[in-house]
Amino acid sequence: MLLIDKYAYxxxxxxxxxxxxxxxxxxxLLFSLTVRDMAVSLITFTVMSALIIFAAKIPLSYYLKLLxxxxxxxxxxxxxxxxxxxxxxxxxxxxWWSWKVGNWQIFISDDSVGTVANLITVVLxxxxxxxxxxxxxxITVILSVLRKFKVPSLLIDLIxxxxxxxxxxxxxxxxxHQAQASRLGYVSLRKGIRSLGLLISSLFLGVLQRSGQLTxxxxxxxxxxxxxxxxxxxxxxxxxxxxxxxxxxxxxxxNGYL
Numbered sequence: 001m002l003l004i005d006k007y008a009y010x011x012x013x014x015x016x017x018x019x020x021x022x023x024x025x026x027x028x029l030l031f032s033l034t035v036r037d038m039a040v041s042l043i044t045f046t047v048m049s050a051l052i053i054f055a056a057k058i059p060l061s062y063y064l065k066l067l068x069x070x071x072x073x074x075x076x077x078x079x080x081x082x083x084x085x086x087x088x089x090x091x092x093x094x095x096w097w098s099w100k101v102g103n104w105q106i107f108i109s110d111d112s113v114g115t116v117a118n119l120i121t122v123v124l125x126x127x128x129x130x131x132x133x134x135x136x137x138x139i140t141v142i143l144s145v146l147r148k149f150k151v152p153s154l155l156i157d158l159i160x161x162x163x164x165x166x167x168x169x170x171x172x173x174x175x176x177h178q179a180q181a182s183r184l185g186y187v188s189l190r191k192g193i194r195s196l197g198l199l200i201s202s203l204f205l206g207v208l209q210r211s212g213q214l215t216x217x218x219x220x221x222x223x224x225x226x227x228x229x230x231x232x233x234x235x236x237x238x239x240x241x242x243x244x245x246x247x248x249x250x251x252x253x254x255n256g257y258l
Contacts, residue, residue: 002167003062004134012057013136017234018145021137024244029129031248035255038118041125043254047247048128056136066131067124074123078116082108139163144231165211172206173199 013021025048032044052058086092088105098107133142143156176199180186185195 002170004066005138005167007056007058007062007135008138011136012055013051015234016136016240017236018137018141020237020240020244021133022142022145024240024247025129025133027244027248028251029126031251032122032125032129036118036122037255038121040251040255041118041121043251044125045121045128048125048132052128052132052135056132058135063131063135067127070123070127074120078119081119082112082116084109084112141232164214165207168210168214169203169207172210173203176202176206 028044028048032041049063052063053060084107085104086107088100088103090105092098092107092109094110096108096110096113098105100106139160143160146156147153180195180199184191186192
């Protein structure tokens with residue numbers, strides 16, 4: 001079991017009804033994406049991060065590591081928006097920074113800075129909503145809620161199998177990498193490239209073998225195009241619903257007066 005899956009099963013909000021957490025996280029996510037306001041996104045990120053760290057009791061260091069994962073995609077996306085190129089003879093207003101190279105100038109405008117700042121806050125706010133749901137609710141519980149809403153069982157099974165195979169893929173890659181590193185497989189660039197090639201080739205074989213074992217295990221348990229689980233029982237809490245409505249109402253109020 002990977003750490004993110006372990007926290008989903010053992011956290012401070014594990015006894016909260018999954019529908020309450022799903023409605024709360026998805027409503028804030030949709031509102032943040034709809035209004036695309038910097039203040040709303042920052043408040044969403046702050047509230048969700050506080051709930052993850054203090055209510056769900058997820059370690060701060062682990063949460064920060066999770067936030068770094070989408071950092072590369074945010075950085076690559078913002079750089080292309082931030083920097084612009086034009087002829088050095090072109091007059092541009094609202095320049096925040098510029099650098100002339102030959103007949104060209106590289107510049108950052110005030111508009112691009114604002115766009116990047118808004119994009120980063122919206123992404124952080126959205127990611128915090130998804131992390132809140134992922135770190136507090138196991139995937140099997142989320143899927144059980146979807147079943148109650150009559151989502152097609154084929155789609156639910158595909159989601160669950162895809163989720164499981166991602167973990168199998170990561171677990172196999174980590175095991176192979178640790179075995180190679182213990183044999184000094186990455187002490188030099190040449191050995192690192194060779195070890196990486198062996199890892200990729202072994203990874204697909206390992207995942208194929210694990211998928212075959214999983215299929216055999218499912219067939220041995222009488223799989224008939226429908227995965228069945230014993231569902232836990234949860235109780236609704238009027239206090240949780242009031243807190244969720246209060247937070248969403250506050251964001252709507254703030255957005256209306258900004």
